[in-house]
Amino acid sequence: MISSFVRDQWYVAAYADEIGTDLFARTVCGEPLVFFRAEDGTAVALADRCVHRRFPLSQSRRDGDTIVCGYHGFTYDTSGSCVFVPGQKRIPRTARVASYPLVEQDSFVWVWIGSRDLADPDLIPRAPWLADPAYTTVRGMEPLAARYGLLVDNLLDLSHETYLHGGYIGTPEVAETPITTEVDDEKGVIYVSRRMADAACPPFYAESTGIKGRITRWQDIEYRPPCLYLLHSRIAPAGVLPNDDGTDPGAFHVEVVYAITPETENSTHDFWAVARDFALEDAKVSGFLHDSNRAVVLQDVAALNVLEKVIAAEAGGYQELSINIDTGGLAARRILARMAASPVKEPA
Numbered sequence: 001m002i003s004s005f006v007r008d009q010w011y012v013a014a015y016a017d018e019i020g021t022d023l024f025a026r027t028v029c030g031e032p033l034v035f036f037r038a039e040d041g042t043a044v045a046l047a048d049r050c051v052h053r054r055f056p057l058s059q060s061r062r063d064g065d066t067i068v069c070g071y072h073g074f075t076y077d078t079s080g081s082c083v084f085v086p087g088q089k090r091i092p093r094t095a096r097v098a099s100y101p102l103v104e105q106d107s108f109v110w111v112w113i114g115s116r117d118l119a120d121p122d123l124i125p126r127a128p129w130l131a132d133p134a135y136t137t138v139r140g141m142e143p144l145a146a147r148y149g150l151l152v153d154n155l156l157d158l159s160h161e162t163y164l165h166g167g168y169i170g171t172p173e174v175a176e177t178p179i180t181t182e183v184d185d186e187k188g189v190i191y192v193s194r195r196m197a198d199a200a201c202p203p204f205y206a207e208s209t210g211i212k213g214r215i216t217r218w219q220d221i222e223y224r225p226p227c228l229y230l231l232h233s234r235i236a237p238a239g240v241l242p243n244d245d246g247t248d249p250g251a252f253h254v255e256v257v258y259a260i261t262p263e264t265e266n267s268t269h270d271f272w273a274v275a276r277d278f279a280l281e282d283a284k285v286s287g288f289l290h291d292s293n294r295a296v297v298l299q300d301v302a303a304l305n306v307l308e309k310v311i312a313a314e315a316g317g318y319q320e321l322s323i324n325i326d327t328g329g330l331a332a333r334r335i336l337a338r339m340a341a342s343p344v345k346e347p348a
C-alpha cells in the first residue's frame with residue numbers, strides 16, 4: 001500500500017504542556033517519537049527506537065540531558081548522537097537516532113515530518129487565539145481508530161451536525177443551508193462557508209452565550225492541509241450583523257481548532273480546541289464548552305471508528321456517491337493526494 005501521509009510538513013505532535021521532563025511517546029505519520037524537555041526547557045524529539053536493538057527510548061530513563069536505553073545502556077544526547085555504548089570505548093559512527101525539528105507556537109508543539117533541511121518554521125499555519133489572552137480556550141485530544149482522511153471528510157462537511165450532533169451543536173438549519181466552497185489552489189487552502197440568517201440556537205451556544213431566541217449563525221471553515229482546521233464561528237441574535245468597519249460588538253465569536261495528526265495509516269490524533277471571546281473568566285462556561293465539545297468529538301470518533309472498520313472489511317471498488325455538501329471534502333482529498341504525491345520542493 002502506498003502511504004497516504006503527506007511528508008515534508010509540520011504536524012501538531014502535542015500541546016506544549018504535555019511535554020515535560022518525563023519521556024513522552026507519540027507516533028506521528030507512522031514514525032514513533034520520544035519527546036522531553038531538556039534542562040534548559042527546550043523541547044526535544046528523537047526517534048523512539050534505540051539504534052542497537054530497537055528498545056523504545058520512551059521506556060528508558062533520562063540522565064541529565066541524555067537518555068540511557070533501558071535495555072543495554074546506549075546513551076543519546078539531545079541531538080540523537082550516541083555518547084556512550086557499553087563494553088567498548090569506540091562509538092560506532094552510525095550510533096545515532098534521528099532528531100526532529102520542533103517549534104512551539106500557539107500552545108502546540110509542531111514537529112516536522114520529512115527532510116530536515118526543508119523544515120521552515122514560517123510554513124507553520126497559525127491558530128493565534130489559542131494563546132491570546134483576549135480568548136479563553138478549552139481543549140483536548142481524542143485518539144481516533146480511523147485514517148485521518150475520514151476526519152478531514154467529517155470536518156469539512158458540517159451538515160452532519162444536524163444528524164450526528166443533535167442536542168449539542170446540530171439544528172435543522174445546518175443541514176438545510178447550502179454552502180459556498182472556495183479553493184485557493186496556489187496556497188492549498190480550502191474555505192467552506194455556511195451562513196444561516198435565522199436559525200435555532202443549539203444548546204452549545206444557547207448555554208454559553210445566554211442568547212434566548214433565534215440566531216444568525218456563521219460557520220466559516222478554513223482548512224490548511226494537512227494538519228490544521230479552523231472553524232470561525234459567529235453567533236449573534238438573529239439580524240445582528242457586523243458593522244461596516246468590520247467591528248462586531250454584537251456577536252459572540254468562537255474559534256474551533258482541530259489539528260489532524262495521522263498516527264498510523266489507520267489511526268489519528270484528534271486534537272480539538274474551542275476558543276471564545278466572551279465569558280472569559282466564567283469557569284462554568286468553560287466546563288460546559290469543554291464537556292460539550294468533547295462529547296461532540298466522541299460522537300465523531302464513534303462514527304469514524306465504525307467507518308474505518310467498514311472500509312477495512314470491504315472488497316475494493318466501492319463507489320461513493322457525492323453531493324453538494326461534499327464539495328469541500330472532495331477538494332481536500334484532491335489537495336491531499338497532490339501533496340502526498342509531490343512533497344514541497346527545496347526552496348530556491
Ligand code: FES
Binds near residue numbers: 071
Ligand atoms: S536496545 Fe538499546 S542498548 Fe540495546
Ligand SMILES: [Fe+2]
Binds near residue numbers: 160164165296300
Ligand atoms: Fe462532527
